[in-house]
Amino acid sequence: SQTIHQWPATLVQPVGSPLSLECTVEGTSNPNLYWYRQAAGRGLQLLFYSVGIGQISSEVPQNLSASRPQDRQFILSSKKLLLSDSGFYLCASQLGQRTYEQYFGPGTRLTVT
Amino acid sequence: DQQVKQNSPSLSVQEGRISILNCDYTNSMFDYFLWYKKYPAEGPTFLISISSIKDKNEDGRFTVFLNKSAKHLSLHIVPSQPGDSAVYFCAAADGGSNYKLTFGKGTLLTVNP
Numbered sequence: 684s685q686t687i688h689q690w691p692a693t694l695v696q697p698v699g700s701p702l703s704l705e706c707t708v709e710g711t712s713n714p715n716l717y718w719y720r721q722a723a724g725r726g727l728q729l730l731f732y733s734v735g736i737g738q739i740s741s742e743v744p745q746n747l748s749a750s751r752p753q754d755r756q757f758i759l760s761s762k763k764l765l766l767s768d769s770g771f772y773l774c775a776s777q778l779g780q781r782t783y784e785q786y787f788g789p790g791t792r793l794t795v796t
Numbered sequence: 797d798q799q800v801k802q803n804s805p806s807l808s809v810q811e812g813r814i815s816i817l818n819c820d821y822t823n824s825m826f827d828y829f830l831w832y833k834k835y836p837a838e839g840p841t842f843l844i845s846i847s848s849i850k851d852k853n854e855d856g857r858f859t860v861f862l863n864k865s866a867k868h869l870s871l872h873i874v875p876s877q878p879g880d881s882a883v884y885f886c887a888a889a890d891g892g893s894n895y896k897l898t899f900g901k902g903t904l905l906t907v908n909p
Contacts, residue, residue, distance in 0.1 A: 687839075715895065725901060726885065726899050726900055726901035726902055727899040729896065729897075729898075729899075732894070732896060734894065740894075773840070783830065783889045783891075783895055784830065785842070785897055786842060787832075787840050787841070788839050789838060789839050790837070790839050
């Protein structure tokens with residue numbers, strides 16, 4: 684079975700500072716990878732997904748970006764954080780393109796002050 | 797446009813009774829449906845799924861029913877236990893869209909002892 688790691692678990696950053704959240708996956712190869720954000724009291728919003736190294740698709744316009752430098756590594760970044768970037772960020776992995784089930788990491792709580 | 801809707805933000809049931817969580821969808825291209833359970837400050841965990849070729853899938857205490865004509869699905873938990881208290885997300889997928897999931901906003905289930 685696959686395991687998804689995310690760090691840091693919590694982060695408090697000032698407005699205008701940069702961001703880097705990392706997600707790594709164990710126990711599988713060539714997964715589809717996803718970044719979601721859950722804002723307070725809301726559902727899961729898909730931010731980015733990747734079907735392979737260097738392949739990133741963005742779902743919503745924003746000041747965030749994503750990269751996939753290795754098969755099982757997915758990074759979420761920002762050059763300058765906004766207050767509205769606060770939320771709970773989740774990385775998810777999907778076993779290839781023949782299954783629908785996604786498995787989630789433990790998440791990162793980001794507070795922008 | 798919200799394609800997956802969970803119209804009840806919360807539900808409270810007594811321990812031992814049945815919990816019924818509902819979900820409606822609007823996109824007729826959705827062909828696979830999933831339920832996830834989420835505790836606070838944790839990532840969602842996959843519970844159960846159903847393909848559009850079926851109308852029922854059962855796994856232990858959890859059963860998912862699909863009514864394609866009504867574009868409605870429900871999750872039944874019998875018997876409900878206090879440990880089932882969590883937010884439940886319904887998700888749907890269109891196999892022609894890179895297996896991305898569209899999530900509802902979730903329903904908070906509280907099971908009272």
